[in-house]
Amino acid sequence: MNEKRAAAYRLSATVALVLAVLTIIEYVAGVYWPSPVVLMLLALFKAVAVLNYFMHVSRLWTAEEEH
């Protein structure tokens, strides 16, 4: 059980880290090379990560155990 829990927290941290890296890339891109398309694409990546890992959108269509 503890194993599972630790893995869950690790996944959480990994996603947050990826988001942080993307945000920094976004910032640097915004300052030096502010292409709207690139910036919106980066935002889209972040959004997909949040939708998938944090908002677990897939729970809408997968019947799983109770939560």
Place this chain on the structure above:
Amino acid sequence: MSLMSLGLVRGLIGQALGTLAGLFLVTLIRVLAGMDPIWAEEPAWVTGAVLGVIGFLIGVGALTDWAKWTVGIPTPLHHGPPVGKPAWVRYFSVDYNHKVIGIQYGVTGLLMLMIGGAFAVIFRTELSRTGLQFLSADTYNTLLSMHGWAALMAILLGIGGMANYLVPLMLGAEDMAFPRLNAFAYWLNVPSIVLLMTSLFFGWDGGWTVYPPLSVIGSVGYQFVFYSIFTLGLSSVLGSLNLIATILRMRPPGMTLFRMPIFCWAILATSMIQLTATQLIGLAFLMVSFERLLGMGFFDFEKGGTPILFQHLFWFYSHPAVYIFVLPGLGIISEILPVFARKPLFGYRWIALSSLAIALVGFLVWGHHMFTSGYAEYLRVPFMLATLLVAVPTGVKFFSWLGTIWGGRLTFPTPMLFVLGAISVFLIGGLSGPILATVASDLHLHDSYFVVGHFHATIFGGFTFPFFAAIYYWYPKITGRMYNEAMGKLHFWIMTPAFWMMSIGQMSVGVMGMRRRIADYDPALGVEFGHILVTIAGFAIAFSILIMIYNLLHSAEVGKVAGANPWRSRSPEWQIPSPVPEHSFAAPIAVVGEPYDYGLPNSTYIRMAGAAGDD
């Protein structure tokens, strides 16, 4: 029993108190901050309006259960009329039964229809002669603007009535997916109506479209309109959310999406628009409100804004809104036609998908309201083409109806008459549409009475006639008694020709040069006779609706007992007693066949568990 046991009364008191609190709060803040002058109309009334709505919701009790949840008190759903009070009390209080809420919506809708109609009849009378007879130009403008929003409220409420009452019954479901949210969404409408009626007191003159800059510089009455419609919009969003969840999640076993009663498809498509597009009109109205409050220059050229932005936001909702208004009605037509033709609905899937297609294409056409606005010219033709595209799925519906009627064994009780009337009137509206969608002719007809004729035909054909058909058709299910057929037919035979006359009259005075939204016109236009005809028709329609109201009230007392299924329908709601008991279905239902196989031998749509054979 005291008046205070009526939620409605408590709500109205709550709204009054909330409004006073808002006025007081803003004034207090201004005193404390040493602002001059102490009385500031705009922020005071806006805060009052917002707190008034909250006050109403608290007073009526629409928030009580949720408030208890936040501190962990469970609130089991109460079923049946309130304990120790007369049964009718539940219609004036928060009640979670979808059938009660459906009636609440429907009756409020009829009430608003009459109020909105009364405004129209008053200013219509003024128009029957050139010159100003008994209204000032300002009063005329206010009445005209009020007519617009009161009528639109009536439509949204009427749709809410049909959807709330019928959808769970048609799905064989116990109730909506979220009963509390359902009640909350209904009760938002009442403070919204109060706000709209308050705006009458201040006067406002922008028409229902309330374009800036007029709506920025006009009286504080506009603010009441904005927050009234914002509240109404919130109701739309939450109500449609509930309906979508109900349709997607509460269907009985065997009822695939393509085996639902067709009305549910119409409501699904309508709700998809309501859920999304409504946010844009809410945003637009908030933005004007804050331009007035804080001088935020969204629509102000001097600050870098533009009024055209408002038109984009407004029509992004308000064009699709037309489909919100008519899709349920078109669904009613498709629902009722096969019953009285005793034939399968022609092209069920095509009708179902055409509703979705209309809803989706409807999002891409808003710019056809703006051909003369001064927006970029290259936008005109794409918007024109997209608009003309709407004629395709609409045409699909028309031909499906014709195919259903073709070779049927038709009978013509009042609901069927209204369905056929709806088709004829909608045809007038439909055929005048492409003329306005075409840039060249629209530049000539824009803001003329032709437009008035067009959209009244669309709305009467797509909403009012089908709504009346629905009222007559489901009246025996709701009350257990039959309406008076002779009076129903009288209603129809007054209203339909009168409406044709009104429509053709409005369009022809428009073509002759009559502009919309003006209190007076030049006698040299030669439109006076047309206006007299339109006014007479307006009065005839109003009178015929009064006949219906009398019929509905009277027949509830003396009408002959209708029985469970007077129309021999296959739909689930007709397989249970009339009036529908508190728990609609005594046993779960299962779907085993197609919904509209009328006249086909040995075909069964639903089976009720535990019930004796139903085929």
Place this chain on the structure above:
Amino acid sequence: MSAATAHAVAAAHAGHHGDHHAPAVDNYKEQLRNNRLGLWLFFISETFLFGGLLAVRFFLWGDHRPELDQFIGLLVTSVLLLSSFTMNLAEKGMEHGDMKTFSRGLLATAVLGTIFLLGVLVFEWGLFPAIYQGHLTPWDNVYGAVVFAMTGMHALHVLSGIVFIFIVWRLGRQGHYTPQRHWGVEACAIYWHFVDLVWIFFYPALYLIGTPVH
């Protein structure tokens, strides 16, 4: 789907008419799925609200933007991102019966959310000139107007999210949730993430896209 629904219908009816209680598990599961769908439909609706604000920004500003403090922008964005992480930890804590992480995660999220709000009020809005002299007002031009509209609407959602967090935190401490049943926690968490999601698009739209004007 249909089998599950049949169970739910049966359960609902047994609950109303029979003396014995319907199998509560089925009811809860069905209601949970309804609730999830309902909340996501609400998000779809809200997406049109925030999408409308983005459309307003691009319509009025085009490829320009006001000069905003880049450091503050990055800071509040990072704070909100961090709050999403702590919120996710809180939810996972609840799922795995780790009440400490649940409780602390929620509190951390509320604190970070409050810092974000203060950042907006103090630095973007310049409400407290004693601390920070803002240079935008809602009434001067459309640059200020749109900044205030977008951040204001978003801040309203952050604020309601913080209220939501406190309600859930209190109920959680009182033992209203279990690892198996905690729709309230899930709803609060994904609502918070949705508010973060909005900012993911608002941040570049407000701070990064377009050439700054003075």
